[in-house]
Amino acid sequence: MMPPLYYLVPVLGGYAATSYYLLKNPHILQKRKRLAFHCRHISHRGGAGERIENTMEAFDNAVTHHTDLLELDCHITKDGQVVVSHDGNLLRQTGHDVNIRDVTYEDLPQYKQSLEVTFFPGHVSTGTDHRIPLLEEVFKKYPDKPINVEIKEDNDELIKKVSELVKRYQRTERTIWATTSDKVMKKCRKENPQMPFMFTPRRGAILLLLYYTGLLPFVDVPESVVETYMPSLINRTYFPGHSLMRNRFLVYLQDKLIxxxxxxxxxxxxxxxxxxxxxxxxxxxxxxxxxxxxxxxTDYPSKLHTYLQECEGEQRVRGQEVQGTSSGDDQQRTHM
Structure with missing residues (x-):
């Protein structure tokens, strides 16, 4: 009788080879998603390092520096207005300990004169605009700009009104549903299933599991966007609230896995x-x-824009050098 490994090894070997081939050639099994946008330069909260976060001035600055995608956060006021703000409680941003859901839009306090950059401790942003804007204002001013809308609370009215605004301004294909909650994402997708949406953290963990077990090439995934932190930022510019997330070994492990x-x-x-x-x-x-x-x-749209321009310039120079080398070789062969 043959030992089990005699059969198991070739089966596993065949599976691994097939999985690797399909990982490199996913079009064989999976239909390619066709998003209406391709984003290389993304402005976090509109560029929270250069202007006060999530203000119209910040969004203007980001667009001026050729951002491909505006990232912003939404809450809803007591009188049903969808506003752009990262925090639900305004103490950090305004100095006033009030919840957005408990006040009308007219009663919202203004931002402080300067704010510390959340993902770059020790750095602050300033600006002339200190007003919390409506999401509708952003949609009106940037009708063609892709926008990543993060739903910050489990609120059916908020989700419904965001969806209504997206449909009203005909930007379904250019607006991304974003949230860290599976429950909220399910509601978002039900409200407007045509909008592209991101992986939640739980779904991201499943994605990694599929990748490392070799199953990813065989599995269809409905999400269109992965949005995740770069683990090497932890304990340097990103300090998670939970101490376990700051464990050095776990940070190292996450970096290797992601x-x-x-x-x-x-x-x-x-x-x-x-x-x-x-x-x-x-x-x-x-x-x-x-x-x-x-x-x-990034929080610094101008810095990223400059960096990407320099990268493109270097690529052009390398391309010209390669082309020049090829032309020189051709001429040398001609004279031989």
Whole structure:
């Protein structure tokens, strides 16, 4: 009688080879997603390092520096107005200990004169605009700009009104549902199933599990966007609230598991875009691009724009050098 390994080894070997081939060639089994946008430059809260976060001035600054995607956060006021704000309680942003849901839009306090940059401790942003804007204002002013709308609370009225605004301004294909809650995401998708949406953290963990077990090439995924932090930022510019998330070994392990170029390339080949947040230094921009991400989310739109321009310039120079070398070789062969 043959030992079980005699059969198991070739089966597992065949599975691994097939999975690897399909990882490199996902079009064989999976239909490529066709998003209406491709985002390389993403402005976190409109660029919270250069202007007061989530203000119209911040969004203007980001658009001026050629951002591809505005990232913002939404809450709803007591009188049913959808406003752009990261926090539900305004103490950090305004100095007033009030909840957005408990006051009318007219009674919302203004932002402080300066705010510390959440993902770049020790740095502050300032600006002339201190007003909390309506989501509708943003949609009106930037009708063609892709926008990532994060729903910050489990509120059916908020979700419904965001969806209504998206439909009213005919921007379903250019607006991303974003939330960290599976429950909220389910409601968002039910309210407007045509909008592209991101992986929640739980779904992101499942994605990694599928990748490392070799099952990912065989499994269809409905999400269109991966939005995740770059683990190497933890304890440097990103300080999670839970102490376990700051454990050095776990940070190292997360970095090894998440920052996989083959994973990012596979996702992009399937039309799933990969965004890393929140990167504010050139060295982090460089690492993210070298790992093959689609886009970088930053608090500094002008800095990222300059960096991307320099990268494109270097690529053009290298291309010209290669072309020049090829032309020289051709001429040398002609004279031989």
């Amino acid at each position: 920052m996989r170029k083959t994973l990012f390339q596979h996702l992009q080949a399937r039309g799933i875009q990969v965004y890393l947040w929140v990167l504010n230094q050139d060295s982090d921009f460089c690492r993210a691009l070298n790992c093959g991400v689609t886009g970088i989310m």
